[in-house]
Amino acid sequence: MQVSLFVTCLVDQLRPEVGQATLALLEHAGCTVNFNPSQTCCGQPACNAGYEGEAQQVARHTMDVLAGDDPIVVPSGSCAAQLKHYADLFDAEDPDHARAVALAPRVHELSAFLVDQMNYDASGASFEGTLTWHDACHTLRELGVKDQPRHLLGQVAGAQLVEAPECETCCGFGGTFAIKMPEISVAMSDRKLDEIIALGVDSIVSTDISCLMQLGGRLISRGSNIRALHLAEILAP
Template sequence: MKVEIFVPCFVDQLYPDTAFSTIRVLEKAGCEVNYNPNQTCCGQPAFNAGFWDDAKAIGSKFLNDFGDDDIIVTPSASCTGMVRNYYNDLFTNTTAHNKCRSIQGNIYELSDFLVNILQFDSFGAELEGRAVYHDSCAGLRECKIKDEPRRLLSKVYGLEMVELPHNETCCGFGGTFAVKFDAISSAMAQQKVENALAVEADYIISTDASCLLHLQGYIDKNNLPIKTIHIADVLANGWGNV
């Protein structure tokens, strides 16, 4: 299957290795992956901050960067949720209406695409340790993803998965929320990390790099014995650099 990869601006600037891991994973699952270097952002930061005109301009570029029939895969439930759900607020009953609907039906978060479309869940990945999976708000509520990441992670050799207490509670990032309400945001990160430490996890894994950045910031500040890692990097581990 031919797929277009969308690399979110967040991943492009801060976690480029996760983008490469995504490509490796898709290729191992049998996909021919294409990357359009003109792509930038889906418009979510501007949208969440209330700058809808800017978000529409950025979203228009996103729509133009992909074809109506392209299958788009991205290592971000947050960006997937933005396009699938909130582009309705920007493009319904506009000249881009029909193209928007086509792209909304063709964009997938990585784990959703692997499990539900390709029906491919075993990569021969290896990661020694004990881990929890963090359900991002976007993944759980906007993309309805819950079992898919857990199914993929259950096939990783050496990795023991345990359930994270109060897992459906937000980590506290929330985009600009973390800036506007930093004290509340930090307290929520503390709770999430302490819950992971309580079950003796070595790793916190998620579909969203933004959540992981937020949690890793708290971990680094307090010098805690736990790490965050994106699910794409887990699935590419042990063979992805060969």
């Protein structure tokens, strides 16, 4: 199957190894992956900060970059949700609205794509240690993805999933919120991390690099050696 990879700006700039792992995973699953290097950012920061014109401008560019019929795989639930919701940015009469409507069903979050579309078997991967899953808000609530990553992690040899009762609680990132209200944002992270540290796991895993950046950054500040890992890094064959 031909797929188009939208790697997201944060993976591209901060964690290219997540992009490499995603690429390897998709190829291992039997996909032919097309990566268009003209891609930039999904535009969510501007959208969430209320800069509609800027968000539209970036959305148009991204729709150009992702033109075609292939499924688009995104290693981030939040960015995938943004791509899926492009239509909200445009008036119904705007031709870009129709383009956005056509784009939406092609967009897949990585774990949902692997499980629902490829019936992927992750038993080839191995990971030594305990981990807990963080349900990123947009992955869970915008895309309804909850079981797929757990299903995949359950197949990984050696990986022990320990559920945190507050796994669905927001990490505190929230895009520009993390910078505009940093004290609240950090306090929200601490609420989750207190619980996760008490669980005694080795790693927090999620499918959203922004949550991982938030939780990982806070873990380092707190002097914890729990690692914040992307699902693709665990599953990479």
